[in-house]
Amino acid sequence: MKKLLALSALAAMLASGTALADTSGKKIAFSNNYAGNSWRQAMLDSYGIVTKKAVADKIVGAADIFTTADKEVPTQAAQVQNLILQGYDAIVINAASPDALNGAIKQACDAGITVVSFDGTVTEPCAYRVVVDFKDMGKQEVEQMAKFQPKGGNLLEIRGLAGTSIDDAIHAGILEGVAAHPEFKIVGSVTGDWDQTTAQKAVATILPSLPDVVGIVDQGGDGYGAAQAFAAAGKPRPTIIMGNRQDELKWWKEQKDKDGYKTWSASIAPGVSSLAFWVAQQVLDGRKDIPHDLLVPYLAFTQDDFEAALPKIKEGGVATHEYTQEDALAAIKANIK
Amino acid sequence: MRPEMTAASLEATARSSAERGALARARLLRGLLPALSLALVLLAIAWLNPRAISYFGFSLMLNLAIPIALATIAQMFVISGNELDLSIGTFVGFVGCVTATWLKDAPLIGVAILLGSIGVYALLGALIHLRNLPSIVVTLGMSFVWQGLAILVLPKPGGKAPDWLLAIMSFKPPFVPFPIIAALLIGLVVHFGLMRTSYGVILRGSGGNPAALKRAGWSLLRTKIVLFALAGLFGVLSGMALIGITTSADANIGNGYTLLSIAGVILGGGEFVGGRVSPIGAVIGALTLALAASPLLTFMHIPPDWQVAANGAILIIVLAARVLISRRER
Numbered sequence: 079m080k081k082l083l084a085l086s087a088l089a090a091m092l093a094s095g096t097a098l099a100d101t102s103g104k105k106i107a108f109s110n111n112y113a114g115n116s117w118r119q120a121m122l123d124s125y126g127i128v129t130k131k132a133v134a135d136k137i138v139g140a141a142d143i144f145t146t147a148d149k150e151v152p153t154q155a156a157q158v159q160n161l162i163l164q165g166y167d168a169i170v171i172n173a174a175s176p177d178a179l180n181g182a183i184k185q186a187c188d189a190g191i192t193v194v195s196f197d198g199t200v201t202e203p204c205a206y207r208v209v210v211d212f213k214d215m216g217k218q219e220v221e222q223m224a225k226f227q228p229k230g231g232n233l234l235e236i237r238g239l240a241g242t243s244i245d246d247a248i249h250a251g252i253l254e255g256v257a258a259h260p261e262f263k264i265v266g267s268v269t270g271d272w273d274q275t276t277a278q279k280a281v282a283t284i285l286p287s288l289p290d291v292v293g294i295v296d297q298g299g300d301g302y303g304a305a306q307a308f309a310a311a312g313k314p315r316p317t318i319i320m321g322n323r324q325d326e327l328k329w330w331k332e333q334k335d336k337d338g339y340k341t342w343s344a345s346i347a348p349g350v351s352s353l354a355f356w357v358a359q360q361v362l363d364g365r366k367d368i369p370h371d372l373l374v375p376y377l378a379f380t381q382d383d384f385e386a387a388l389p390k391i392k393e394g395g396v397a398t399h400e401y402t403q404e405d406a407l408a409a410i411k412a413n414i415k
Numbered sequence: 416m417r418p419e420m421t422a423a424s425l426e427a428t429a430r431s432s433a434e435r436g437a438l439a440r441a442r443l444l445r446g447l448l449p450a451l452s453l454a455l456v457l458l459a460i461a462w463l464n465p466r467a468i469s470y471f472g473f474s475l476m477l478n479l480a481i482p483i484a485l486a487t488i489a490q491m492f493v494i495s496g497n498e499l500d501l502s503i504g505t506f507v508g509f510v511g512c513v514t515a516t517w518l519k520d521a522p523l524i525g526v527a528i529l530l531g532s533i534g535v536y537a538l539l540g541a542l543i544h545l546r547n548l549p550s551i552v553v554t555l556g557m558s559f560v561w562q563g564l565a566i567l568v569l570p571k572p573g574g575k576a577p578d579w580l581l582a583i584m585s586f587k588p589p590f591v592p593f594p595i596i597a598a599l600l601i602g603l604v605v606h607f608g609l610m611r612t613s614y615g616v617i618l619r620g621s622g623g624n625p626a627a628l629k630r631a632g633w634s635l636l637r638t639k640i641v642l643f644a645l646a647g648l649f650g651v652l653s654g655m656a657l658i659g660i661t662t663s664a665d666a667n668i669g670n671g672y673t674l675l676s677i678a679g680v681i682l683g684g685g686e687f688v689g690g691r692v693s694p695i696g697a698v699i700g701a702l703t704l705a706l707a708a709s710p711l712l713t714f715m716h717i718p719p720d721w722q723v724a725a726n727g728a729i730l731i732i733v734l735a736a737r738v739l740i741s742r743r744e745r
Contacts, residue, residue, distance in 0.1 A: 110719075113719070113723065122719060126719075142716065143719040144713055144719070144722065145719050145722045145723060146709075146722075146723075146726075147708065147712075147722070147723045147726035147727065148670075148671050149667070149670075150667070150668070150669075150670060150671035151661060151665050151667070151668045152479050152482065152483075152657065152661070152668065152669075152671065152672075153671060153708065153709060155479055155660070155661055156476075156479045156705065156708075156709035156710070157709055157713055159475040159476065159478075159479070160467075160475070160476065160709055160710045160713035160714065161713060162475060163464060163466055163467045163471075163472050163475055163476070163710070164464060164466075164713065164714065165466065174665075174667075175572045175663075175665035175667075175668065176572050176573070177572045177573045177574070177662075177663030177664070177665065178572055178661040178662075178663050178664055178665040178668050179661065180661070180662050180663050181660050181661045181662040181663075182661070184662075185475065201573075201663075240566060240666070241566055241569075241570070241571065241572060241665060241666040241667055242571075242572070243571060243572060246570075246571045
C-alpha cells in the first residue's frame with residue numbers, strides 16, 4: 079500500500095512537470111542599477127509583490143532586492159561580486175550595460191549561480207536573457223503612425239539614454255519602419271532620456287528650427303513632455319506615440335474626449351521583472367531545456383483599450399503586468415522551438 | 416582648540432616640546448586615520464559576512480577598487496597643484512572605450528590615441544596656468560568632450576579588452592590577492608615619486624606656495640603641465656584596469672569616478688588647499704570608499720527604498736570621522 083502511494087506520488091510529481099527539485103531553500107537576489115523613474119519604481123513594486131508571495135508560499139527561501147546608488151557600471155559589477163560572496167543561488171539583474179558587466183556575470187556563473195537578466199540584458203552567454211522585442215516596438219511605432227497619418231510627413235524622434243542597448247534597438251526599429259514607409263521623413267532627433275522633463279526641454283529647444291511635424295516617434299516616458307513643449311510653443315499638436323505612462327495616457331484621454339485624438343502606446347511592462355524571477359526559479363528547479371534567450375511581448379495599448387487600463391495605473395506610474403509562474407511556463411514553452 | 420595648547424602658546428619657550436608632542440600625535444592620528452577607517456569597514460564586513468574575508472572574497476571585493484585607486488591618484492596630482500579635475504570620470508570612460516576597441520584591434524593606433532590624450536591633459540594644465548582659468552570650468556567642459564568622444568568611439572556598449580590586459584587583471588598570485596598587491600604597488604610608487612624625490616617636493620610646493628617657488632626660479636608652467644600629464648597618465652591606467660576587469664566597455668562606464676576620486680583624496684588625508692596630499696592615504700581612501708559603498712551595503716540587508724540613501728550616509732559618516740580628527744590638529 080505504502081509503495082503504491084509513493085509510486086502515485088512520484089507519478090503525480092512527474093506529471094506536473096514543474097517540481098523536479100525543491101527550490102524552497104533557494105535564495106534569489108535582484109541586482110538593480112537605478113530606481114529613479116516611474117518605470118523602475120513600478121518594476122520594483124511588481125517584483126516585490128510577486129516575490130513576497132513566493133517567499134510566503136515557500137516556493138523560494140528568500141528574494142532580496144539590491145539597488146545601487148548610481149547608474150554606474152563599476153558599482154553594479156561590485157554589487158554582483160558581493161552577491162556572489164553572500165551565497166545567493168540565483169541573481170536576477172537589470173544591468174547597467176549589456177557588455178561591461180560580463181566580467182562579473184562570468185564570475186557569478188563560475189561560482190554556480192544562475193543569472194537571469196531582463197530589460198537591461200547582458201551578453202555573457204552563461205546568463206539568461208528575458209528580452210522584449212524593442213526593435214519590433216520601434217518598427218511598430220512607424221506602422222501605427224502610418225495609420226494615423228496616411229499622407230505621411232515629417233517626424234520628430236525622441237531618443238532614450240545615449241549608449242544603451244534599448245535606445246539602440248528602438249532607434250534601429252524606427253529607422254527600419256521609416257525605410258518601409260518612405261512617406262515619412264525624420265527631420266529632427268533629440269535626447270529625452272525617457273524622462274518627461276528632459277524630453278520637454280529638448281523638444282522645446284529644437285522646435286523653433288523644425289519644419290511642420292506630423293508625428294513624434296519616441297521611446298516612452300517622453301510623450302507627455304513633448305506634448306507640453308508643443309503646447310507651450312503654440313504649435314499644432316502632432317500624433318505622439320505614447321509609452322504607457324499614467325500622465326501620457328491621461329493626456330491622451332483628455333485629448334480624445336476633446337476631439338477624438340488618436341494614437342498608440344507601447345512599452346516594456348515593468349512587471350517583466352517578475353517574469354525574470356520565475357525564470358530563475360524554474361532554472362533552480364532543475365529545468366535544463368530553457369533557452370538562454372527568451373523573447374517576450376511588449377505591452378501595447380490601442381485607441382480601444384487604453385481607457386480601461388488607465389484607472390489601474392498609479393498616479394505618476396506606468397502600466398504594468400505581474401507575471402505568474404504559469405505565465406513564465408507559457409513564455410518558456412513559446413520560446414522552445 | 417584644546418586648553419593645554421593655548422597654554423603652550425602663551426609659555427612658548429617653556430612648553431614648546433609638549434606642544435610639539437601634541438601636534439605630532441595629531442599628525443600621527445591624521446596619518447593613521449585612513450588606515451583606521453579601512454580597518455573599521457573591514458571589521459564591519461567581517462562581522463556581517465565572514466565568508467567575504469578570504470582570498471576569494473578579497474579578490475572579488477577589491478578588484479574594482481583598483482581603477483578607483485588609480486583615478487584617485489590622478490585626482491590627487493591635480494589637487495596637489497591646487498586645482499580640481501571634474502573630467503577624470505568621463506576621461507576614464509573614454510580611455511575604456513579606446514582600450515576595448517582600438518587598443519585591441521590596432522594596438523599601435525590605440526597606444527597613439529592614449530598617449531595623445533595624456534598630451535591633451537598636459538595642454539590643459541598649460542592652458543589653465545597661462546590664461547589663469549579656473550580649472551573647475553575647464554575640466555567641466557572637458558568632461559563633456561571626453562564623454563562625446565567616448566560615444567563616438569563606442570556608440571553602443573561592447574568591444575573587448577585585449578587578452579594581455581585580461582590576463583594581467585585576472586592574475587592570481589599565491590597567498591595575497593592581486594588587488595592588494597596592486598594597491599600596495601600603486602601607493603608605494605607614487606609615494607616615493609611625490610614625497611621622497613626633490614622634484615616631488617617642487618610639484619607639491621607649486622600648489623602649496625606658488626609665490627615662493629616662483630621667486631626661487633622654478634617654472635610654474637612646467638610643474639602644472641607635469642601634474643596634469645601625471646593625472647592623464649593615471650587616468651589612462653585607471654581606464655585600462657577597469658576594462659581589464661569588466662572585459663568590455665560602455666561610454667558611461669567611468670562617470671561616477673569623478674566624485675569618488677575627489678572623496679578618495681579627501682578621505683585619504685588630502686586637502687583642497689594644494690600641496691597637502693598623501694598618496695598612500697589616497698589609495699587607502701579609495702579602497703575604503705569602494706568597500707563602504709558596495710560590499711558593506713549589500714551585506715547589511717537594508718530595505719531597497721533606503722539603500723541609495725544609506726550609501727550616501729555611509730560615505731558621510733566615513734568622511735565626517737576624518738574631519739573630526741583633523742580638527743584636533745588646529
